[in-house]
Amino acid sequence: MSYLIADQVGRLAQLSPDDLVNKMLPPDSTHNFEEQRSWRESLYRLIQIVNTSGLSDLWLIAEYSLIGTHRIDAIICGFSRLFGRPLALIVESKQWNKIGDGGAQHADQVKMNFANEYRMHPVAQMFQYEHQLETNHSVVKADNIQLAVLAFMHNLPESQKPKLFTDEYRAFAQYAHLVFVKDDEARLTHYLGSLFKKCSGEQTAKQFLAGHYELSRADFFGITKILQRKDNAVMLADQIEVSLAFDQLCAEFKKNPRHMAMIVQGSAGTGKTIVGLHLEYLAVQRHLIPLRRTIFTFAKSRMLHNILGQAMSASGDPRQLPYLDMLSEHDYSLVIIDEAHRMSDVPQHIYTLVGPNTRPKILVFLVDDHQCVHVKECGTEFVLKCALLTAGITPVCKRLTVQKRCGFENHFTAVLRHLFFDEQTPSQEPAASQFQVTITDSLSAIDKRLKAHQEHGFSARWFAPMDWLRRRSREFGADDIFIRDHDGQEFSKEWHPYPHRLLYEWYKSQSAKVVDQVGSIYCAQGLDYDYTGFIWNDSLRWDARAKRWVYCEKEHQDLSFKLGITDALKVRNFNFPSGAVTTLVMNQYYILLSRARRGTYIWFKDAATKRHVYDVLHAAHIL
Template sequence: MHIFGGTVAQAAARIADPAFITECAHRFRTIHGRSPGEAEVRSWENSWPPLLRVLSAAELSELHLLLEYELPGTSQRVDALLLGHRPRTESLVAVAVELKQWQYAAPHGTGPGMLNVGKREVLHPARQVGGYVNYLTEWVPPELHLDVEGLAYLHAAPSDLIDGLRGLQGTGPSAAYSILGPDDVAPDAPSHLLAERLHCGGLRPAAPQRVTAFLEARHRPSPKLLARVADVIGGHETFRLIGEQDKARQRINSAIDAARQGHRGHIVVVTGGPGTGKTAIATRVLGDLCRDSGANPRLLSPTGTLSRQLGRAVGESARGLIATLTTRLPEELDKDTSVVLLDEAHRARTGQGWRTTPFPKLLTDLMTRCAVLVLFLDEGQIVRPGEGTTKDELRRMASQQGCTFAHVDLPTQFRCSGSRPYLDWVDALLSPEARPPRWNGDGYDLALADNPAQLEEWVADHIRHGRSARITAGYCWPWDSPDVPPLLPDVSITWQDASGEHLWERPWNSRADMVVAGDGVPGRAFWATDEGGQQQVGCVYTAQGMEYDYSAVILGRDLTWTAQGWRAQPGESHDPATNRLSPQQYLRYALNIYRVLATRGTRGTRLYSTDPATQAFLRTVLPGRPHNESN
């Protein structure tokens, strides 16, 4: 999909007309279901005119141009894609162009693949272009005979910036993609030289039917791509399966085998609590499927945190195979052969509670577009209205759709030091009645902290000893920080003890989508795993699906203890998705939120409540911090 498609000449003739940008913004809304941001529109206004001037000066006006071309199956958009034909060959040529308004960029300490641009930490443009080229090379059907090239055009960059960026390309794969500045494509240069520098030398307009074939092509992963992803998953220790996990894998494979024999229409539901290995099973089954060169599988997650973490673990090659599911279905699924693995199905946007259809439209649409749908589900992790489904609902949906239905439950968990008693204790604590026994240990390190400073010191001590540890909290403080550093100390807690009144303030995790938000602060998807995340407070949306060795949890005043049991106070929540619910409606979500946060730690957990009555209740069922812990 794209927001403009036509010749370079057609775009150049309209670029000065403000209505052209307005029409492109309208098409963007139609395609993506949201309006483009002001910065995005401004980038079009600033970057498209210089690109069109250069293309016109290079006498490339008849080439086909796609602006904001979305790579099917991903959220990635190519700023500009040129299509042409090289005479005396069968090849259709696609040139991906990354446009930048940068006037300044600095090297990043993590290596040449990242840069500092203002307060943002971003990929080197050549790396971005390389990702586009690799995707098109590996997903476009071979019968199109597509040759893909790419470049970055920094139309406002001084020459020293261009030289610096080229110096950071090194000799790796990124070196193949040109970095061009204004001096490289001056309009008074010979047209043939400009065309060569734009990777368009000798290109002629492609026949309309070839352009149409490109736009209508069904994108599928190539056999080479599938083999690479299968090898990575197969050799990754994280995705080894044990006991019941492997039984679940075999049950899923049984449904897949039936589909291959022509018996299509299968729903498999894998249920299990935190740490039972649902994600490991999903990823391993994806690896199995990738060993079939004719496969067209997808591993989806409704949370960008998990899909981006999995994508990084498996590698850039997996882009498109592993993706985030929102309200738009993946492109190019095949109802005869595609297997869709939906991890964290409890976070799927199903309209639960207010939909008018009998079953979630997102899931029924997904089922009708694939041969096998596998959902990994924990009903106790539904944390927002409008999200989630249930095993029983999926069983009824399968019956209505004429699909077979299979259910596999995972009774064994491998998080929390394998402590089933701990998970049972958490379930007893975070039930509406809350009648947990006093915790007496069992190999899992659980205690109550007196204040947030103790939590932070406990986390810091584990970090110093090479362990992973994080602080999370209920969404009971405003989130006013910008996406990138410097972050504001939004989480602010006061408490009193014998020495007086104290104040503890820390920022929420960054909301930035990058791997690194800036100044050593990880982006939200990597807050739970990357260096620097321990200095921010995570929320349920960045912790869910993740794990770390030690977990410190702050219970806010949205969930407090009374003589009648737990009381939900949605007015204390700053989450717009829940703070207008009634107390009874919110109670289910509040209990689930803290259940998620309390089950992230594989070795230990500390709890602390900002509400004195709740803290007093927790003290009756939890030991205080061990004497050997420092203040």
């Protein structure tokens, strides 16, 4: 993870405020005036206090990035006075000089001295950062560095401080001693002296900076935690913004019950399902909406439906989760729809849920426009907005952009979106990542690697487009996929288990035998694995002369997909734009290629397609 400065406090203390800012500004700086003012005032003052406390040998790391745009203002590194262990002190700095009156909509947010402007409570902020490091920072997670926290609010008068710990903020009162305000320098000096030994903090700083972010597994089994009144996952980066927006929506709903909606758009791996489960937790625990009046449902996915249903059953919850098509209005106050992009009749679904004489409710749609895979799937953000506005509901729209599946520092999914949909890739070169992409000409080599990963405790699966028919007879060992590899060897596999009720075991299995079965688009959406192998056959090829993707219908054996197109063309006035079929197939490839958390292996049948993909990945520093 990146940072702007890491140095000994004594050396930093010799800099003037302007010199400190200049030392921190990178050549291609995008840091605005307010950030620079914070460094010039708050950070400079913090450094002087630490230095005059007799702790000049400690080290300070400034603007340490977490995920996305979130950064820790300062981390002071040294050794614990009590235990002698490496210690990192998280400092959350605020420039506030007044707390607004009238209260906030939730205790995590503080009303500023401006109309309708809210900021996260400093205590909530510092503990959130601590939780993120404990959960995802490799060195901290391994308990090699102890953490401590404080909030530094040197502009806030002492008379304003009680507002942070009364009324709706009472829960934070026990941490008031960790918040240091104006004229609190003597108390801060004493606190720092009680934490740190008077010795060099260089070793701790370097150890901390050598750590990397590790993605903690948070999947559909998080539903069991919600049913036990526990949270399912730590919200990270843009997920936090979605949670805060949902908090405000719930607060408004409680004051004035009416139909409301939120659309959360996010590409593959940004954690839409995890966010959805977390929002259900917030509704039940924080806003006291009865669990029986909340429902987490799916537009279509039988795979996800089975996995979530069996996870709920394992937790002792007897509820049955209906598909959206089977969902009656009932008396729900919250309906969360995952895979909403797969909805086929958006206006009718919305009418059923929020039509005349229905109970006021909040609708949450989890969407990725590029994961529509059949011609009748039309639950895009635009279509949802139009249908909601027609129903008299103005939705709150939020976007998840930070990749959380294949490593926080990896932009493989963004590059896939550029490859298929010409979306702009991140302008900056990605930081070093543990995620690996390997292009190889040997299917058997990939197979050996996947089985080795599976045998060593990692999850590994094959995926491929539906370019081979599934055998009607399911005798054991009857293969469906036959390929003559580039070296002339025969390669064969069978498709994943069917019917879908059998996929739960395939998804969670740790047996190496699952590598002998290949996953398709019908068991991929919403799920991920440590490693994947992808067979890029000829149903989607790159036309180097025309410089465009081409759908090869004769290679594609997905009968359900083709039948849907045939049926759609029979419907009068059906809007079927040119290139729509190719786009749907590109969506399928995009989904299948984005299932891995640690690494993916890709085999190509077509040389021109391989060359194009290689060039795009190489230009994006993926290979």
